[in-house]
Amino acid sequence: SAVISQKPSRDICQRGTSLTIQCQVDSQVTMMFWYRQQPGQSLTLIATANQGSEATYESGFVIDKFPISRPNLTFSTLTVSNMSPEDSSIYLCSVEGGPRTDTQYFGPGTRLTVL
């Protein structure tokens, strides 16, 4: 399975600021995804990070709020912009690809608290 790292692992931020989360994979993968997990909730897909083109956002998520970069097949970033306390969540990246392409593997997550 792919080994995925995320930075930072956690952060506490002030309202109105932005935070960029990095996701690094140890092998080239076709599909990368970003999820949000609000406190006590399940995971919700934010967007699919496409290499070489704009990310594909799910309903309720917009590029201005969650800009995503995918410069190559092993790296992606998610920025949470103009944060408010409602953005306090765990943000997780996942990848699909490799021998068992149906399986998604998840990074350790970034725990964000917005004050």
Next chain:
Amino acid sequence: SQQGEEDPQALSIQEGENATMNCSYKTSINNLQWYRQNSGRGLVHLILIRSNEREKHSGRLRVTLDTSKKSSSLLITASRAADTASYFCATDAMEYGNKLVFGAGTILRVKS
């Protein structure tokens, strides 16, 4: 609405007992996956079961799939304190663009 729903929401058992968690979904699926999450960390992939499979095993884990009832169950046998975690099912369905849609999860607590 959410594709997968799980029950129970929370389950508390003694070490050594079996734990069963159920997942129901609404549309035809390509596959269903079970994940474990320890204490708000990343998700660990447990098992993937395809729509043409009825049962899969992995160590102490047994997953069944009943496509006629649109339901799946995860059985953990001989539970250990280290099994304490949240367990999520996630479905991959053409209707949802082959993206994973997660259930609400079951919080399992194994008491030693």
